[in-house]
Amino acid sequence: MVLGLLLARAGVEVTVLEKHKDFFRDFRGDTVHPPTLMLLDELGLGDRFAELPSKRLEKMRMVFGGVSIVAADFSRVPGPHKYIEMVPQWDFLNLLAEAAAVEPTFTLRMGAEVTGLCEGGGVRYRDSEGVERDLAATLVVGCDGRDSLVRAKAGLVPDEYDVPMDVWWVRVPKFEETGEVAEVFGCFANGLAGMTMDRGDYYQTSYLIRKGQDEALRAEGIEKFRERIGGLFGWGERELAEIRDWDDVKLLKVRMSKLPHWYSERVLCIGDAAHAMSPAGGMGVNVAIQDAVAAARILAAPLLSGTLTARHLNRVQRRRNFAVTLIQLQQLGEHKMLIEPALDGRLNERTIPLPLRISDRFPMLTAVAAFFGGIGPLREKTPAFARRGTMEG
Numbered sequence: 001m002v003l004g005l006l007l008a009r010a011g012v013e014v015t016v017l018e019k020h021k022d023f024f025r026d027f028r029g030d031t032v033h034p035p036t037l038m039l040l041d042e043l044g045l046g047d048r049f050a051e052l053p054s055k056r057l058e059k060m061r062m063v064f065g066g067v068s069i070v071a072a073d074f075s076r077v078p079g080p081h082k083y084i085e086m087v088p089q090w091d092f093l094n095l096l097a098e099a100a101a102v103e104p105t106f107t108l109r110m111g112a113e114v115t116g117l118c119e120g121g122g123v124r125y126r127d128s129e130g131v132e133r134d135l136a137a138t139l140v141v142g143c144d145g146r147d148s149l150v151r152a153k154a155g156l157v158p159d160e161y162d163v164p165m166d167v168w169w170v171r172v173p174k175f176e177e178t179g180e181v182a183e184v185f186g187c188f189a190n191g192l193a194g195m196t197m198d199r200g201d202y203y204q205t206s207y208l209i210r211k212g213q214d215e216a217l218r219a220e221g222i223e224k225f226r227e228r229i230g231g232l233f234g235w236g237e238r239e240l241a242e243i244r245d246w247d248d249v250k251l252l253k254v255r256m257s258k259l260p261h262w263y264s265e266r267v268l269c270i271g272d273a274a275h276a277m278s279p280a281g282g283m284g285v286n287v288a289i290q291d292a293v294a295a296a297r298i299l300a301a302p303l304l305s306g307t308l309t310a311r312h313l314n315r316v317q318r319r320r321n322f323a324v325t326l327i328q329l330q331q332l333g334e335h336k337m338l339i340e341p342a343l344d345g346r347l348n349e350r351t352i353p354l355p356l357r358i359s360d361r362f363p364m365l366t367a368v369a370a371f372f373g374g375i376g377p378l379r380e381k382t383p384a385f386a387r388r389g390t391m392e393g
């Protein structure tokens with residue numbers, strides 16, 4: 001959506017195909033990071049974004065047994081937005097769709113599932129009525145997530161990284177108001193690990209399980225899980241009331257991968273399609289959006305002049321590869337330092353990783369984690385053709 005909006009503002013003919021009929025899906029990455037907030041300001045969408053329901057995350061806290069540590073303090077990052085906004089992703093996507101809809105060269109087709117690539121360039125898709133159609137195009141950008149079909153059809157094969165966990169998501173009602181500021185905290189104790197995100201009237205809660213253990217753990221029964229998650233977060237019957245059976249527990253399979261080549265003839269992959277991100281650190285949405293900004297900046301002129309070549313696609317990869325590699329290394333580090341020991345039962349208040357103990361002693365250092373977790377290594381410049389004053393109506 002970000003790439004579509006930016007290219008349309010440059011005057012490029014863009015069609016975005018989304019397989020679902022709406023953007024309304026629970027348990028997506030709802031974190032909007034400072035670079036995205038700055039992008040929205042520059043696109044003239046900051047005021048409208050500020051009207052969306054949101055919770056502001058200023059600190060990320062981790063609890064090891066009985067010890068609580070501030071792992072990242074976003075109030076210390078440079079720039080006007082010293083926080084992460086937690087906004088329902090469907091509201092954010094609808095806002096982008098509305099902004100793009102006013103551009104005469106932009107088309108969004110919902111309920112349109114890409115099923116293949118066309119030989120002469122473009123895609124084959126099934127529309128919302130179930131009719132198979134072809135859409136010719138100079139360039140197909142695969143932004144279809146970690147199980148990307150566009151990537152597979154283009155013959156692009158990612159390098160996969162080992163990840164120790166999958167994630168169960170549950171909704172837990174919230175009974176105490178914490179005001180405008182959201183609380184996010186990771187909890188690690190007794191071989192269990194999870195994280196809650198304060199979403200206003202409920203906690204979006206992730207519970208980590210060992211990779212591939214979903215079936216075996218479900219076989220132990222829902223009561224066992226209720227006992228474990230209740231013990232981890234200190235929740236009783238009232239909080240656990242909405243975890244009635246396994247239908248209330250959603251599995252999200254974690255993948256981490258990166259394409260050695262992000263493009264082939266007439267196809268470019270960005271976002272998770274090019275590099276599936278781990279949920280560790282919650283950076284995937286931010287990285288995908290930065291990919292989109294870089295791609296728009298590099299590709300708009302050659303698309304408009306009809307001079308696009310593989311060299312331009314290669315420039316997008318070269319521009320983004322370094323930042324993505326650094327963030328994925330950081331995520332692999334978090335898997336080793338926190339998640340593996342937590343799932344092995346080796347992480348407790350006596351074995352808190354050294355970097356966290358040091359930053360707990362010297363709070364200035366939480367700025368470093370906040371910088372890497374909040375801004376990331378490379379913020380992409382918003383292209384001049386996409387900038388606008390505050391958008392009204």
Ligand SMILES: Cc1cc2nc3c(=O)[nH]c(=O)nc-3n(C[C@H](O)[C@H](O)[C@H](O)COP(=O)(O)OP(=O)(O)OC[C@H]3O[C@@H](n4cnc5c(N)ncnc54)[C@H](O)[C@@H]3O)c2cc1C
Pocket residue numbers: 017018019020028029030031112113114115143144145146149167252253254255270271272273276277278279282283284285286288
């Ligand atoms: C458990 C878990 C928790 C996470 N939590 C966070 C978090 O809190 N914060 C964060 O920043 N990141 C988080 N991430 C990572 C984040 O979700 C991704 O990195 C990010 O969504 C990537 O964005 P994307 O646009 O590339 O792909 P996606 O967000 O996956 O979007 C792909 C889109 O393509 C559509 N699509 C797929 N196939 C087709 C098709 N054939 N035809 C048409 N449309 C199609 C999909 O419906 C979808 O709308 C998490 C990941 C996991 C696994």
